[in-house]
Amino acid sequence: MSETRIDVNALAEQLLGPYAEVRKASRARAARPELQRDPSLPMDAHRARVLEQLGILVQEQAVQRAFPTEFGGHDDHGGSLASFEELVAADPSLQIKAGVQWGLFAGAILHLGTAEHHAQWLPDAMSLKTPGAFAMTEIGHGSDVAAVATTATYDEDTEEFVIHTPFKAAWKEFLGNAALHGKAATVFAQLVTKGVNHGVHCFYVPIRDENGEFLRGVGGEDDGLKGGLNGIDNGRLHFTNVRVPRTNLLNRYGDVAADGSYTSPIASPGRRFFTMLGTLVQGRVSLDGAATSASKIALQIAVTYANQRRQFNSTSDTEETTLLDYQRHQRRLLTRVARTYASSFAHDDLLDKFDAVFSGREDTDEDRQDLETLAAALKPLSTWDALDTIQESREACGGSGYMAKNRFNQLYSDLDIYVTFEGDNNVLLQLVGKRLLTDYASEFRKLDTGAVARYVAKQVGSTALHRFGLRGVGQSFADVSDERKSANFFKDPANQRALLTERINAKVVEVAGALRAAGKDPVKAATAFNENQDLLISAARDHGQLLRWEAFTAALAKIQDPATKEVLTWLRDVFALSVIEDDLGWFLANGRLSMQRARTLPEYINRLLARLRPHAQDLVDAFGYTQEHLRAEISSGIEGQRQDEAMEYFRRLRASDNAPVSEKSLRKSGAKA
């Protein structure tokens, strides 16, 4: 073990982020058995338990935080999400069902409705008197919300909207609270009045009576058993000419007067639609946080086990090697610890940005777009990483990792859906990619085409310089005699930043060039876009990694303790260099790294991992979860006890006269004799 230790307490406090106190309070709640999942419960009992748990949250005033003070809330948007995120440690079903009720259903009333709606429906939504479903997704249109087929047609005679499902593909699907508990729903439908379709709007629609029976015209089905999250009663809903009063239109961004005339504060139907959706970004933000927490939990279990478990003896006849001393095991777990730190710091930035926008502190159109891009870039990475981290952690614990009592499969199955809900990850990254293209294009907004052409020629020239490896060769000649120079290059944050940034720029330039070449014919443009889809999505992913790198690097600056700072710097380097290693072919093929430098990279990462190894336990302990959160037998110390007992047995045996000699050693000494 190294002599210097990191300051675990200070680091733990930093990792709690900008809402540390709220997060701690929520973790304390998640540590209580009555709010946790009982893995023995079948679906029906699990659903009932989670509904009860929502009631406990209401009683303890744990859900009001995001709402206006006039309704007993605190107008604390960032803190509210931090609080909900931590419920993932109790049961992801609880986190998501709470998200459905207070984030989506009540959130739609709050953000899409106006004062009258708030007064009328928010109190009962907040108190759970009205459990509600968020009826946006249709079975035929998952991520393509603009294309939902449910209609809300205004009837001037009765001053009502007629909500209607025209065919089976338009059934609302996968809605939490729809199968059993929901009494009302916020329904997204094409608003049609006076023969004009004004696009998707949201309506407050009662769906069940006091006895839990569907109201007239409303029907549905239970989704039944799912891959996970079985504490939530997901289901389908459909509407057959269901009439609601005109005032049930949540009319903040678009209204219909009694005479059927439509008005909106946002002229462009496209921008109006994205503005409405943008108010619901909190779902994505909180999934980013919850997924990062799940990764922390998995790693805290797996690293603890890897520090106790011994397997095979390589350097000693009497003591087997601890798993985490194996290079491969370090590769498997410590690179993921580094990534999880990056994800955690990036999430804190996202929460800050979210709070700035929703509190109104920084709430321009551009701020909202930045927030949405940030969420769309980070949520895919953290949710995919959570699955990858949980799975690798489970495998790193071998057969024990497969036992339900060690938690991994349960977490994996619950988190699985995070990668495709609140926006399919690939669709979200494509949104980010389009934003990158727009930003790139906006650099030329005021230039004439001649200037654009010159810029492109310059880019091509620069790319050609890279392509022919001239930079690369330069690196090669400079470095070839000294591996240390190569290491110095890689650990320089300016170089890390340059590599991570140039990769995005170069890919975006490439896609933009292909789109420009395709011209304005819609079919040709769509074909060109599709032919570059994979590249554009990879640029978006790279953008997310850069955001994480920047957050991690900014977090380093805040660390006081020198030992902690040094170790965390290694960890940031492992994160950055693993990201580069994962795409090493690109950096080489495009002349951003020399062959010589590229060859030294894996070994340099290995050396950093070996340096981090003595700090591994401290690094995961700083995540701050307790045994009540981990709830895995193998993280309890049981493995260390077993190993100690075994070693003690053999120690005594060797000291006694009864120890059998091995045939192998007899043969060896026989051969010598």
Place this chain on the structure above:
Amino acid sequence: MSETRIDVNALAEQLLGPYAEVRKASRARAARPELQRDPSLPMDAHRARVLEQLGILVQEQAVQRAFPTEFGGHDDHGGSLASFEELVAADPSLQIKAGVQWGLFAGAILHLGTAEHHAQWLPDAMSLKTPGAFAMTEIGHGSDVAAVATTATYDEDTEEFVIHTPFKAAWKEFLGNAALHGKAATVFAQLVTKGVNHGVHCFYVPIRDENGEFLRGVGGEDDGLKGGLNGIDNGRLHFTNVRVPRTNLLNRYGDVAADGSYTSPIASPGRRFFTMLGTLVQGRVSLDGAATSASKIALQIAVTYANQRRQFNSTSDTEETTLLDYQRHQRRLLTRVARTYASSFAHDDLLDKFDAVFSGREDTDEDRQDLETLAAALKPLSTWDALDTIQESREACGGSGYMAKNRFNQLYSDLDIYVTFEGDNNVLLQLVGKRLLTDYASEFRKLDTGAVARYVAKQVGSTALHRFGLRGVGQSFADVSDERKSANFFKDPANQRALLTERINAKVVEVAGALRAAGKDPVKAATAFNENQDLLISAARDHGQLLRWEAFTAALAKIQDPATKEVLTWLRDVFALSVIEDDLGWFLANGRLSMQRARTLPEYINRLLARLRPHAQDLVDAFGYTQEHLRAEISSGIEGQRQDEAMEYFRRLRASDNAPVSEKSLRKSGAKA
């Protein structure tokens, strides 16, 4: 759609491999509901159901195939595995519980026991009169079987072995049939006689009486709920001075006479141990097959859905784009179709090799070692790939992929354990890596050290040539004017083979060089080995990919139909080039590819995928599973019906006078006016 179609029937027949008839019969069985999993059953009922299903297999003579004709078997080793593998389509729990009973428990009696043992125990093991556990793994020693701590000490006075568990880490763990159904166990323990430990041997030990009560000295625990495979009653066993007759030692490879003297046909304790373990290789072989089948099932579901599901409109106002027309979706699914083909053909070779050894046709020590290496190289790849393929397939089906009725999560959870049982994947790959090192070293066995030094110098020279990119630059100058030349390079199988082979050789040379430099001091040698562990494991993985490539390429030669041959050649190219793309950084950094060629690779793969796209459904239909095997609502055509109904609705609406106009188009025409 392309005009030429592949010959699906002929391809399906080829994919069934060398045991086509046996495989079909087993698939017919797997299509019967009474042999399938009922997802609604909780653990206890699921366990009881699978036990019953084993009884059905016995009644239908579906389990005897591998056993000697004198016991009613067919001595058909390869066919037996093919038959068991297909049970994964019914329920992985059924496949694995059958594997425990007839592959492991009865297999140990057959392969480690001798004639008397066969006569005494095989009939009841075959008929399931004696359900049995295979008690090898200990909680403290997963993959390190040589280190199990259970002892079997010979007592000359009573002519008995005393089976004993000295401490908690030595409890036998994760054993199928141990929690409930097992009446006996084949127990692996350190054989001690006359004060000498002769290493791990296997003993037949009765564990429960007719009433299911543990016999005296035997104890255990139920493992309870697992991440999956909950139709199997896994549990722990421990032994407190349990006495069994001397003749309960399964004595094919080592025996103890009444007077306690030990004899073995294999002098070296190490080689004896590996020979014993080698007889149990069938577990790994069958997991390779079952995992490949699971990938086929997942892809058949996901590709079918992707061919029906539409989402977003890019080129048409009235028709949305089919998922599989998106480049990213092709990347996600079709690269995995290619890999699954490669895995399927490689598995056929593995089955052939397995049958050759176990039938005695080709059964030298070297054949056995080759078989073990082959199994250890392929099983990790196919089991990891199965998890990756199932997960990507589930995500490609969005929220629908998460519903239990669409099967993915169930398959994933069951297959999860395949990556760490019958040998942890990383441990298996390390074995392969060591074999690669041995083979490399054996090239020098007869050379003096001077020659070795010269060889190494030559290698270093050649590597240096690569390192300075001289080859690469040569490629660059040759190709730079013509992308087609680059494509011709990549599709040439000789180049594919050379790239895939050189990568392994170069990595092995590098590791061997580091080990040689470390010298013979055990601690230094172990340190050097650990510092190269990740590289060595990656070389082993590369070796597995080469084996798959060779199997795929050999399979192409057998295809008669020209259209099928052409399409399958593209598919082989996608497999090979995806493997190269995944490790592109290595090929560039080590001068095996020029920058120019590397840059053209992703686009060339994309073009191949677009060419394959019209054949996607045929390619997965050739896997040959029916709706009875897939059992996923979304593979039934339901999505196509929904889409057709929706399109028909809009067609009619457009043709009528009632179609609302969109505000967007009004604004556009308004702007024009």
